[in-house]
Amino acid sequence: MTSKPEAPVNLQNLAETLIAAARRAGADQADALAMHGRSVSIDTRAGALEHAERAEGVEIGLRVLIGGRQASVAASEHSEATIRDMAERAVVMAREAPVDDNLGLADPDQLAAERDATGLELADDQPDPQPDHLQQLALRAEAAALSRKGISQVEAANASFSRRNLWLAASNGFSAGYERSTHAISTVAITGEGLGMERDYAAESRIWAADLPEPEEIGLLAADRTLDRAGSRKPPTGAFPILYDRRVAASLIGHLLSAVNGAAIARGASWLRKALDEQVLPAGMDLIEDPHRLRYPSSRPFDAEGLATFRRKIIEDGVLKGWTLDLATGRKLGMDSTASAARGLASAPSPTNSNVILTPGDRTQQQLIADMGQGLLVTSMLGASVNGTTGDYSRGAAGFWVENGQIAYPVNECTIAGNLRDMLMTLIAADDALPWRGSEVPSLLVEGMTVAGA
Numbered sequence: 001m002t003s004k005p006e007a008p009v010n011l012q013n014l015a016e017t018l019i020a021a022a023r024r025a026g027a028d029q030a031d032a033l034a035m036h037g038r039s040v041s042i043d044t045r046a047g048a049l050e051h052a053e054r055a056e057g058v059e060i061g062l063r064v065l066i067g068g069r070q071a072s073v074a075a076s077e078h079s080e081a082t083i084r085d086m087a088e089r090a091v092v093m094a095r096e097a098p099v100d101d102n103l104g105l106a107d108p109d110q111l112a113a114e115r116d117a118t119g120l121e122l123a124d125d126q127p128d129p130q131p132d133h134l135q136q137l138a139l140r141a142e143a144a145a146l147s148r149k150g151i152s153q154v155e156a157a158n159a160s161f162s163r164r165n166l167w168l169a170a171s172n173g174f175s176a177g178y179e180r181s182t183h184a185i186s187t188v189a190i191t192g193e194g195l196g197m198e199r200d201y202a203a204e205s206r207i208w209a210a211d212l213p214e215p216e217e218i219g220l221l222a223a224d225r226t227l228d229r230a231g232s233r234k235p236p237t238g239a240f241p242i243l244y245d246r247r248v249a250a251s252l253i254g255h256l257l258s259a260v261n262g263a264a265i266a267r268g269a270s271w272l273r274k275a276l277d278e279q280v281l282p283a284g285m286d287l288i289e290d291p292h293r294l295r296y297p298s299s300r301p302f303d304a305e306g307l308a309t310f311r312r313k314i315i316e317d318g319v320l321k322g323w324t325l326d327l328a329t330g331r332k333l334g335m336d337s338t339a340s341a342a343r344g345l346a347s348a349p350s351p352t353n354s355n356v357i358l359t360p361g362d363r364t365q366q367q368l369i370a371d372m373g374q375g376l377l378v379t380s381m382l383g384a385s386v387n388g389t390t391g392d393y394s395r396g397a398a399g400f401w402v403e404n405g406q407i408a409y410p411v412n413e414c415t416i417a418g419n420l421r422d423m424l425m426t427l428i429a430a431d432d433a434l435p436w437r438g439s440e441v442p443s444l445l446v447e448g449m450t451v452a453g454a
Contacts, residue, residue: 009058011036011177014078015169018062021087023171027064027094029105031170031305033345034078034177035059039162040131044138045154052131061345064090065104069097074346102331105172105305110337112308117178117301121294123163124181124208134159137185137215144219145189150230151223155188155199159215174306182297183209187222191230198232198410200225200380206436207295225379228400232410235401235453241375242416242449243368245399246432248381250439252446253287253358255386255393255420256280260314260322262329262340262351264388271391271421272320280320281424284359287315289324291339291354298354298438305349307339314356324351357440361429365443368430370405376451377402378416391420414453423449 014034022030038056061074071093073086142157167177186203202221206212264270291309293299305327326341326349341349379399386393394417400407423446430443
């Protein structure tokens with residue numbers, strides 16, 4: 001039984017109407033997305049409302065395929081005339097596109113049989129929160145941050161909510177949809193003034209409001225993180241171990257996931273392009289993708305091409321077991337899709353990941369700090385220079401300098417550099433991964449990177 005989203009327009013009918021229009025306009029194949037979304041965002045500052053934003057609308061997207069050529073179009077209006085014009089324009093565009101014989105919809109026998117997302121609990125079943133309730137959440141987070149001595153101001157406290165319904169239809173017979181909700185609270189706190197000013201933040205989001213931490217917890221965490229940054233200075237320059245705090249450790253795994261993405265592999269533009277069935281992480285480490293985690297942010301019953309999603313091991317015992325593929329990249333590489341397609345309203349499908357989990361270690365972050373002796377604990381990052389072909393890596397970083405196995409002082413304005421292939425092989429994981437994240441990754445210790453500071 002297909003789960004039909006509740007929306008002011010019939011999204012299923014809208015998506016299927018787009019397909020029919022595309023076929024009439026001359027498309028060989030077509031798929032379409034129809035989406036209805038509504039959101040409310042409230043910012044407070046100095047104990048009062050700073051900014052309020054509300055949005056609601058229906059958007060549609062259409063992809064057409066003609067003889068190995070494709071084109072995508074989108075619109076925020078869905079009249080009969082708009083749909084007809086979209087279909088005709090997409091067909092004209094597709095006829096001018098380059099040929100790629102790997103393009104094409106799934107065969108009907110490849111399509112997901114189970115299309116109901118209800119069991120994944122992707123949408124809060126409680127009524128949508130009202131703006132005054134969101135404002136109170138933001139005010140509570142702000143007040144908690146300001147209650148810490150030394151916090152000079154709260155740059156922003158925010159509470160927001162969104163609910164989105166989507167329907168995917170295709171000319172191969174696929175037609176299904178689901179609903180997703182998001183609740184979020186965030187706070188940015190400031191300490192000091194002028195050149196001595198430091199800021200930090202805390203933020204949490206959940207599908208269900210009942211799973212969110214209290215706003216006071218988020219405000220206090222933002223304040224404590226900010227106060228810890230007071231008096232930051234540059235670290236020394238040299239080769240040192242780097243401990244990526246769990247706030248930023250997922251970025252390392254993100255670079256790995258980019259390198260095993262089928263789009264990069266098919267282009268030959270990945271530093272792991274020849275590493276299939278080779279060791280890429282230390283023995284004992286698994287990297288698992290699980291699109292079926294209850295109430296998790298990127299869970300989904302089927303992908304953007306209508307294939308059934310499934311749990312898989314991308315890396316097992318440190319060994320790379322497979323690429324992340326959609327239909328087109330799978331065909332280019334002579335492999336089956338991993339049901340990893342995602343797409344925007346005006347873009348073709350491309351491979352992506354849904355809920356990844358890295359094997360945690362058996363030591364606390366504090367134990368890893370003690371073990372590293374001297375080095376850098378990174379808690380925030382900015383900018384990036386990552387060579388996708390070689391894995392050469394350089395990023396701006398801030399955090400805390402470690403001496404004699406203990407945090408000595410906060411640091412900023414430094415650069416850390418290394419090669420991702422070498423870095424990942426030295427990983428030591430802590431036991432502190434947080435739940436509810438699309439990437440569940442603990443703090444990670446990397447041996448022997450270059451720090452450029454004072």
